[in-house]
Amino acid sequence: MTPDACPPRSARRRALAVVATTSALLLAACSAAPRPASTAAADTVAEGLDAPWSVAFHDGIALVSERDSARILELGDDGPREVGTVDGVVAGGEGGLLGLAVHEGELFTYSTAEDGNRVERREIRGDAGGLELGPASTVIDGIPAARTHNGGRIAFGPDGMLYVTAGDAGDRDSAQDPDALSGKILRLTPEGDVPDDNPVDGSPVWSLGHRNPQGIAWDADGTMYASEFGQDTWDELNIIEPGGNYGWPEVEGIAADDDFIDPVQQWEPDAASPSGIAVIGADLLIANLRGERLRVVPLDDVSTSTELLQGELGRLRDVVAAPDGGAWVVTNNTDGRGSPRDGDDRIVRIDLD
Ligand SMILES: [Ca+2]
Numbered sequence: 001m002t003p004d005a006c007p008p009r010s011a012r013r014r015a016l017a018v019v020a021t022t023s024a025l026l027l028a029a030c031s032a033a034p035r036p037a038s039t040a041a042a043d044t045v046a047e048g049l050d051a052p053w054s055v056a057f058h059d060g061i062a063l064v065s066e067r068d069s070a071r072i073l074e075l076g077d078d079g080p081r082e083v084g085t086v087d088g089v090v091a092g093g094e095g096g097l098l099g100l101a102v103h104e105g106e107l108f109t110y111s112t113a114e115d116g117n118r119v120e121r122r123e124i125r126g127d128a129g130g131l132e133l134g135p136a137s138t139v140i141d142g143i144p145a146a147r148t149h150n151g152g153r154i155a156f157g158p159d160g161m162l163y164v165t166a167g168d169a170g171d172r173d174s175a176q177d178p179d180a181l182s183g184k185i186l187r188l189t190p191e192g193d194v195p196d197d198n199p200v201d202g203s204p205v206w207s208l209g210h211r212n213p214q215g216i217a218w219d220a221d222g223t224m225y226a227s228e229f230g231q232d233t234w235d236e237l238n239i240i241e242p243g244g245n246y247g248w249p250e251v252e253g254i255a256a257d258d259d260f261i262d263p264v265q266q267w268e269p270d271a272a273s274p275s276g277i278a279v280i281g282a283d284l285l286i287a288n289l290r291g292e293r294l295r296v297v298p299l300d301d302v303s304t305s306t307e308l309l310q311g312e313l314g315r316l317r318d319v320v321a322a323p324d325g326g327a328w329v330v331t332n333n334t335d336g337r338g339s340p341r342d343g344d345d346r347i348v349r350i351d352l353d
Contacts, residue, residue: 067096093147199243215277236263276318
């Protein structure tokens with residue numbers, strides 16, 4: 001490793017918290033500084049997962065979705081345990097069981113069915129080690145689906161509303177059609193109704209002009225961020241404003257066109273391909289698939305970033321804030337596009353100082 005290959009000091013400090021020993025040693029060689037005392041060891045939280053896509057916490061218990069098996073797993077001391085399977089999932093390409101969210105004792109799932117993508121909710125019953133799911137209620141369905149560009153991330157905002165990322169499902173122009181659900185970020189009540197204060201009366205559309213957004217998160221001030229896969233030029237990090245038009249397919253990346261909102265940062269897809277994102281402390285973290293790295297964007301300067309884990313764990317599908325304040329990173333080497341290693345796919349916990 002040449003000095004030029006050494007990451008910035010802040011990234012090095014963070015990277016030293018990562019369990020991957022060989023990398024940590026290489027990174028340590030970049031600096032004569034002693035290992036920070038505040039650094040804690042990292043752990044493999046789970047392994048042997050099959051195309052895991054999303055993690056959500058219920059009373060501190062981690063629930064994981066598997067895209068192709070449509071299983072919901074709970075993670076405990078004895079390893080993953082199947083809580084249930086989402087009925088009617090049609091896995092194929094990028095579709096299947098995708099995003100999870102937990103809200104007031106219910107598990108929300110985004111999945112691909114025969115007639116499109118849908119969000120359902122189920123009561124979570126029982127205790128750790130024996131969780132079960134109640135019957136499903138549909139929150140929204142009929143979101144266009146395809147082998148690619150299904151979006152699929154769901155999360156509750158600080159306003160208690162459910163946000164849903166919908167990809168363009170291969171129909172580029174639909175992203176600019178305000179009446180189509182594809183190529184949008186949607187906002188709904190937990191029951192699936194359209195909130196009274198959405199930008200357009202009666203419409204679940206919160207923002208439009210998206211190609212394939214797969215990550216959403218909010219900072220402590222309530223600012224909403226979304227990651228988005230570009231076509232072959234620019235992947236994006238956007239700050240989402242209600243009613244905002246993010247340009248696809250008219251423009252990709254920073255275009256300086258008054259008709260559209262530009263991303264706050266962009267990357268070439270082979271260095272990025274961003275899926276899940278999370279705000280932890282003063283940073284926004286982005287899990288990247290093709291780029292095989294965790295990107296760290298400081299919230300006080302969102303046009304900049306540093307990188308962690310590059311090439312160490314393979315493809316990264318999601319990053320989530322764990323209840324203990326650490327970051328969990330979800331690998332995706334079994335999703336058909338990666339090279340699985342022993343133990344893949346896995347969830348790894350890292351500490352950020
Ligand atoms: Ca855009």
